[in-house]
Amino acid sequence: MSNLIHLIYCSAAPRPLGREELAALLAGARLHNERHGITGMLLHVDGSFFQVLEGAPDDVERLFARISADPRHDHVTVIIREPVATRAFGEWTMGHAEMTRDDLDGIVGANDFFASGGSLPEIGEGRAKKLLAAFRDGRWRTAPANAVAAAEDATLPPLRYAFAFQPIVHAPTRSIFSHEALIRGPGGENAASILQRSQPVDMHALRERQRIAALEAAARLGLCTRININFQPSDIAHSPTAISSLLDAAGRCGIPPGSIVLEVLESEIIRDSGDFSARMNPYRASGLTFAIDDFGSGYAGLNLLADFQPDLLKIDMNLVRGIERNGPRQAILRGIARTCLDLGIDLIAEGVETVEEYAWFRAEGIELFQGFLLAKPVFDRLSTDFYLP
Structure with a gap:
């Protein structure tokens, strides 16, 4: 052989x-x-x-x-x-x-x-x-x-972006579990606004550069937790380096692959969850972890969990909002929490804005939280400050 x-x-x-x-x-x-x-x-x-x-x-x-x-x-x-x-x-x-x-x-x-x-x-x-x-x-x-810089300079309007980092907090230990890298424009514009302005650029290549830039920015700021980075599965079909380039950057930055969490929207995976699982397994073997973002915003979330079991699941903020006053949502979320417990998936309550929302999830045994109640995204630093009731 x-x-x-x-x-x-x-x-x-x-x-x-x-x-x-x-x-x-x-x-x-x-x-x-x-x-x-x-x-x-x-x-x-x-x-x-x-x-x-x-x-x-x-x-x-x-x-x-x-x-x-x-x-x-x-x-x-x-x-x-x-x-x-x-x-x-x-x-x-x-x-x-x-x-x-x-x-x-x-x-x-x-x-x-x-x-x-x-x-x-x-x-x-x-x-x-x-x-x-x-x-x-x-x-x-x-x-x-x-x-590359010259090509981006030629884009009208200029393609400029930065990263804000928002902590994800582990409530039992009152510590920061991870930081999510959120792409923002020079005036604080959200990711959608930046992508709309960059249509002349290959979107898959742009997102690949942004993932690497987010990792490099976190490394410069002294990352010592996990880092959550947004990822679109369609990028794999257009570039064989969509994930491997991120792993290469992690090696250069001294960040272990196990510290990287790729967040994928539920709606992005649900079209072919079996295929997505097969594509991601080799990268999971390298140490990468995966989160499903905005879970509960689609139509077949539990079917998705049957084909692909992420390491983390982020509850859609529309389910979180006012949960303490909504019995049907409470029943749905208790069912999701039990399913995740049986499958070894950690739940994150995302977009928590009130003490009452936090208290309901905490009483149900949820340990990971993200939202304005705890800490807002900040530029140019990895915040160690957060609030827990």
Whole structure:
């Protein structure tokens, strides 16, 4: 049985790199990779790197760790990491070309496509070949940070956002369980307002950048609790890095995956909860935890729990509001609480605004709370202040 993997990634040069510097990078890569039995390819086009690493898993992972820490690579993004039966690149240890987009027209299936005259045996059918085609067509190009900023500056009106953080409090220990990252505009506008202003931008890519930015902001502020970050399942269908890029950012920031809670709206999962569960299980194995947000706002919530059991469930604030005066809602919530208890799911009462609402949930044994009664979202800090009756 083969013990080979392909690790394919893209990255950006944080600054323009001259031909001599690129040649030196390539020469060093060739020497290192030949010693460690790593084959593959390295391309650099218009500030974007695209690389296939092929070899024994431990050797490839060690090399990739070095690449991720190399200041000549920015925004390193894993595209695929998978076992392969045989080498697709023979004994060829590494090659590179600084090409124009026109030069890339024949990149796939060509025996001699490097501008420098280097040759490569034709790549056999497989995922690497398909990803090369995607790179040729302009995808998997990771623009340098200054280019991303320039593109966002060109959006009208300017695309600017920040994060406010709101604590989720564990009542029995009177401690902060987590902080939810809430995207806000420069004037305090909510997330919907920002997204409406950013229609020219790829929404899935924008949300992916925002999740990473939220994590990085929390790390800068000294996060020592969990962090709740909003997530839309449709992003997975449009980007294979929708979650892996967040895990990569967590590694760079020193935040364990077990501290990250991805919040998914009930209405987003309910369309195909079985498929969602299957897609998320590999990420749960990495340590990520999941919460269903606004539970009770849809039409088939209990059906959803039969297919996908989250770690946390946030009760929709419309069910929370005035709960102490509404008998039917009380009966519904007692049933949800019992179901969650049997399934090992922790409940969060979200949007709690009055002492009476808090007291009803607390009397029912609910331990986790979020809302204006306890603490409001704040900018530029992870608040340690909260109120409990």
